[in-house]
Amino acid sequence: MRPRTARFRPGWILVSTESARLLSDPSQLAVDLTEVQDEGNGVYLMDAGAYRLIKRVAPLPAGVNAEHSLDLTDEDNGVPVVVLTLSDRLPENEIAPILAHSLAESAATVRALAGATTGNAAADRVFGPAGTPDVDAVLRPSDHGLRAELRQRGRMAERGSASAARGVHKKIRQLALTMGVADEQPNAELRRTLLTTDELAILDRAKNQTRPLEDRADPLGYFGRSVGSSGVSSVLMGTAAAAFTGNPLVGVGIAVPTIVNAAVGSFTERRLDRQRIDGRRPAYDAERKIREQDHPGLPALLDTPPPTPSSALSTSPSLPPSPSPALSTSPSPSPAKKLPMATAWRNYVTRHTVPTLATAAVAGALTPLGVPAMSTAMVIASSALAKSLAERLVDKKKLEFRLKRLDATERVRLADPDLYVSRIAAEFTDLQHRLDQLSPNHQGTAGTDTPGAPDLADVPGAPPYTVSLSSQLIENISGTARRAFVGGSSKPSANPSAVAEHLSPQVQSLLSAAGPGLLGAVTGAMGDQYFLNRDEIARDAAKLWLRGHQEAAQAAALAGVLEPRLRAFRDFTNHLETLTGTPPNQPPGQEPTAETTGHEPGRQPGREPGREPGREPGRELPAVTAPPVGARPLARAGWSAYAVQAAAGSLGGVAGAIGLGLVVDIPDLALVLTAAGATGTISATPAARFLFRRHELRVHEALETNKAFKAVNQTELRKQRAVARYLLAQLSIQAEAIVEHSAPRPATDPPAETSPRYTDHVRAAVRQAELDHASETPVPERIHALERVDHWAAQVDSSAGLPAARQELRSAIEQYESIADSNGVRKHFPDLGAVDPADGRRVTGGINGQVRAGTALAIRRLAVEPGAKPQLLERLIALEKLDQAANAGDHHAVHGTDESRAYVQEKFDQALAEADQLWRDCGLPQGLVLPALSNTPPEPALDEDDKLRRMVNQLLHHQDRAQGLAEHGSTAHDTPAPDASTSPTNHAAGNNTPRRKPNERHDR
Secondary structure, eight states, X not given: OOOHHHHTHHHHHHHHHHHHHHHHSGGGSSSOOSOEEEEETTEEEETTTTEEEEEEEEOOOTTOOEEXXXXXXXXXXXXXXXXXXXXXXXXXXXXXXXXXXXXXXXXXXXXXXTTOOOOOTTSOOSSSTTOOTTTOOOOOHHHHHHHHHXXXXXXXXXXXXXXXXXXXXXXXXXXXXXXXXXTTXXXXXXXXXXXXXXXXXXXXXXXXXXXXXXXXXXXXXXXXXXXXXIIHHHHHHHHHHHHHHXXXXXXXXXXXXXXXXXXXXXXXXXHHHHHHHHHHHHHHXXXXXXXXXXXXXXXXXXXXXXXXXXXXXXXXXXEOOOOOTTSOSSOOOOOOEEOOSSOOHHHHHHHXXXXXXXXXXXXXXXXXXXXXXXXXXXXXXXXXXXXXXXXXXXXHHHHHHHHHXXXXXXXXXXXXXXXXXXXXXXXXXXXXXXXHHHSXXXXXXXXXXXXXXOOGGGSOOSOXXXXXXXXXXXXXHXXXXXXXXXXXXXXXXXXXXXXXXXXXXXXXXXXXXXXXXXXXXXXXXXXXXXXXXXXXXXXXXXXXXXXXXXXXXXXXXXXXXXXXXXXXXXXXXXXXXXXXXXXXXXXXXXXXOHHHHOOOTTSOGXXXXXXOTTOOTTOOOOOXXXXXXXXXXXXXXXXXXXXXXXXXXXXXXXXXXXXXXXXXXXXXHHHHHHHHHHXXXXXXXXXXXXXXXXXXXXXXXXXXXXXXXXXXXXXXXXXXXXXXXXXXXXXXXXXXXXXXXXXXXXXXXXXXXXXXXXXXXXXXXXXXXXXXXXXXXXXXXXXXXXXXXXHHHHHHHHTTSOHHHHHHHHHHHHHHHHOBXXXXXXXXXXXXXXXXXXXXXXXXXXXXXXXXXXXXXXXXXXXXXXXXXXXXXXXXXXXXXXXXXXXXHHHHHHXXXXXXXXXXHHHHHHHHHHHHHHHHHTTOTTOSOOOOOOOSOOOXXXXXXXXXXXXXXXHHHHHHHHXXXXXXXXXXXXXXXXXXXXXXXXXXXXXXXXXXXXXXXXXX
């Protein structure tokens, strides 16, 4: 064997010379290169000295076309050095695209080091199936490389011949999948708006009629499987028949029609597989919806009526009824709609009829030539109808088994308490329980029993034996027909057996035709069971590996959103328990002791050093799920399982034929055909099926990458984020109530109208009134009046306090107080001196800032909304979608294109309209209320962590004040309260209504 360097020397020369030729004239490359200076020996000074390129050609691992690395700055010239290594295996037509890709990526890397705007290199690239271009459209260096490669291939397609262009277009279609811009890929439409017109034209010219994300093997794979199994068997049977009869035309009459039937049937089988997938999808979707209802995850913590048990809805073949849009999110029991468990029967008839007609045509053409092919055509035709009838029934039974197996496996996974979402839900429950104990009206909560997780033993292992037996009987129909029509007639034996003497010739012919098939079906079903027991385990292992990677990515994304907030709430709760001396998980009615609180008698709980009361030090949040370790398991059984499956039925058929031959008279040709068919099945069928399955797995693995199956499920993450924001809002409102009860805010005089923060007090009062109305029966006139107050407060900000705007604001407040409900009760506008102006900060930032502030306020209103809260989950998801659309608008205003900005604006308008309509459908005629926008310079918003810190400071200030009063011999009750009758007015309307205490009802 020649050494490696000698074997690849021609490739090394080709790549080296061609890449040097391209660099000598940079206009040949679709890369923005201003100047390239050749310094000799593969060293180039790029872009007028921006960086130095060292080009090398060397052997690289299989599948790697190029590698580039950035070395330290050249000490002599002070410029970055990029070392580019091209593979010596590159074909000539791949050198230019790979070189353009590498140069563009290297230049972008150098610009990134120089401080130019670039994306997070650790995140998924923008032009990739797993990217999120709506909120992250900053191109990475790899994105620049992919776009340069696309442009380079477009040039090659324009300048090459028609045959060369077809090959280039195929490469462009593969590149489109890599970039995530092909049809049906997630966010493909948005990514295409980030491309130039020329790049879009290249993609459009390369399109063809095939689906980019095809989940089936290609037609050649189906053809190879059919011809490799049935074709080899038919050739052996034809050869054996020709040798046995001495007439080669008999062999041709058996082999040729069978091969034609297999070849044409491979294409109809592929078409039927697509129809099978579409026919099974509704059943899988229905099962998934029922599982989501039984194991909702975070949505289970929403304060809505409990969902109807799945046992009251439907079983696997049925679709759960849809909930009414005006009622709760939980569907009520109703008659289930029966779902199809397989594609229509006519599709099975078409699958077998088309190859049968082709076979009949070939047999008719061969018959005038003296070839006895019509008998083979009759065999195929007689079995086609029976197969089309029985195959659909078997498919339904197999689907029922797979549904049960998938459902059992998923329920075991979803019920796992170590699942990250389950642990996050437990963390929310723990925080809620601890805050409940700190609430002044806490009465204790009854414990709930956690249902046990399903047992792994409940997962079915393989389809019932009867299903395999039915499948084998279908497979043996053609063999039975062949022995009946082609096997010839038996000659009466001179010494018939005792059994044969009592059987008529017709019965013996029937037994000789069907008997081997029956025994072959029995043994073949055993082989199927052997195969399925191993194949199902292998498939499940691969699915669990893929699911593990997806769960790890999902958990990491969810942790990035929730962990800072959960940690802040946990710290706040610890502070609250320490300051109030309340131990966590204290049974109701039990007095805290030194053992449970960690405090000594007489010590101030707010000044306790050391660990938090009752909490173990160092307790961390739930750990993020780690991805599976090791390579992906093969999603198929081993070679031996394929061999056993094929041999079991074949050997059973041969044994049946030989055994019956000892009892009844079987034609010799039938024995020969049975043995020859078994030989072909054993020798060729395992290889054909094994290779087809391996090819199919490669297609599925590519599909997983192109559809980003291992990446974050953005739809699921949006739902989880929406529910988490709602739960956090509930915790925040509850914490505010606890702090206000334990350390009430000291009453202050309302601010003057000329105060810079006067409108902040007004807006804070509006927010308080909105929460009050959200917890009561809505009065649309009051809600509209509050919108008017909010609007004129923003006008006061924008008009620098013009008297006309202030007068309108006073009139709006007076209008609010003049509105009476159906009982004649009017409400006072909240006391401006009793609200926190931080809750009424100005809303700035245009429509996107207005929407972000509005979604946060809407979530707080939903948190205090009484009753069943119709369509709560749907409304939360709509708010999260709207918030994300607002963020996308701001992001693309800076980093997008004109087309992408128009696209995200359209999506924003749709999300806003959908959310507004959803609120109207829930009985709120004013729709989704957004806060008024102030035309003033932006100011930093108060986030939730700042609110928690302010509440802790409020508690500490209250304790310091109480301790100071106690040290001076006074108590809080000795401090004279201000006389309400002499207090200043509580709002800017100009009347003399006394200012109310914070806990006084605002009713007249």
